[in-house]
Amino acid sequence: LGKGRWEVFAPSMHAAVLSRHEFKADLHRALPRDELVVQYQPIFEVPSGDVVSAEALLRWRHPRHGLVQPVDFIPLAEETGLIGAIGLWVLERACAEARRWPGHGLRRDIPVAVNVSPKQLQSGAFIDEVQRVLARTGLSPWSLILEVTESLAIEEVEGATARLQELRELGIRIALDDFGTGHSSLSRLRDFPVDIIKIDRAFTTTLSSSRDGGGLSHAIFAFGHSLGLTVVAEGVEEMDDLRALDDFPRQWAQGYHLARPMDGDAMLDLLDARSLERGPEAGARVVRLPLQSQAS
DSSP: OOSSOOOOOOHHHHHHHHHHHHHHHHHHHHTTTTOEEEEEEEEEEETTOOEEEEEEEEEEEETTTEEEOGGGTHHHHHHHTOHHHHHHHHHHHHHHHHHHGGGTTOSSOOOEEEEOOHHHHHOTTHHHHHHHHHHHHTOOGGGEEEEEEHHHHHHTOTTHHHHHHHHHHTTOEEEEEEETSSOOOHHHHHHSOOSEEEEOHHHHHHHTSOGGGGHHHHHHHHHHHHTTOEEEEOOOOSHHHHHGGGGSTTEEEOSTTTOOOBOHHHHHHHHHHHHTTOOTTTTTOOOOOOSSOOOO
């Protein structure tokens, strides 16, 4: 910061730098050591309770720090250039897992949603990589949803919009995650190649509150539906959050109140158990789940 000045140093600063370097080194070894795991959080239709999708969520089982959330290591993966290899690994695992679901009492595919980093979209090889994964796993493009952050729509990352449109033309659907947090303009959303918007929890909870009557939240949900987009309410953690969605027929919802993230075997168990409730219209009603607390 320049000469002739004082700066306060604390030993914790040095420890933090060392810890960050160790974390980076550990991340380089995480994939070959099989420390990364993928969990799946079901997404439900309201009010039917049908399972309509599942989001693949990456976790890192660190040998010393336990289960590490993506927010704590994905930025490092992007910084070190590991995001391409890790993202491709997650995509392949999720597609292979989703390919197993139709065989468990289901008559139609349940799409899996996979998060994609802007760094991945900047790669000219990304579309070819996605096509190769679909070919290897045998998953249909319709059964894959790629999730991107709202900031991608605002910042217009070079080449990203065009690549997303190419992916849509292959039959893959695009979801805009955490919608509402980045303050993107509604006109931009109209032009962005997207099929699904996932409304941030902050707006989901306001639907059921008396604060401003939930007017802004209702407007955001209604706007998404008016554009013909599928709208997912994220962070449904209370029964009141769920009841507030009654104003929007065939609304999708995701959150701890409905189901926590689970491993692939648990996801299959859920589908097996619920498929017993299928009736003659099983093609429309995939899986039934009573809309009551699943937090335990």
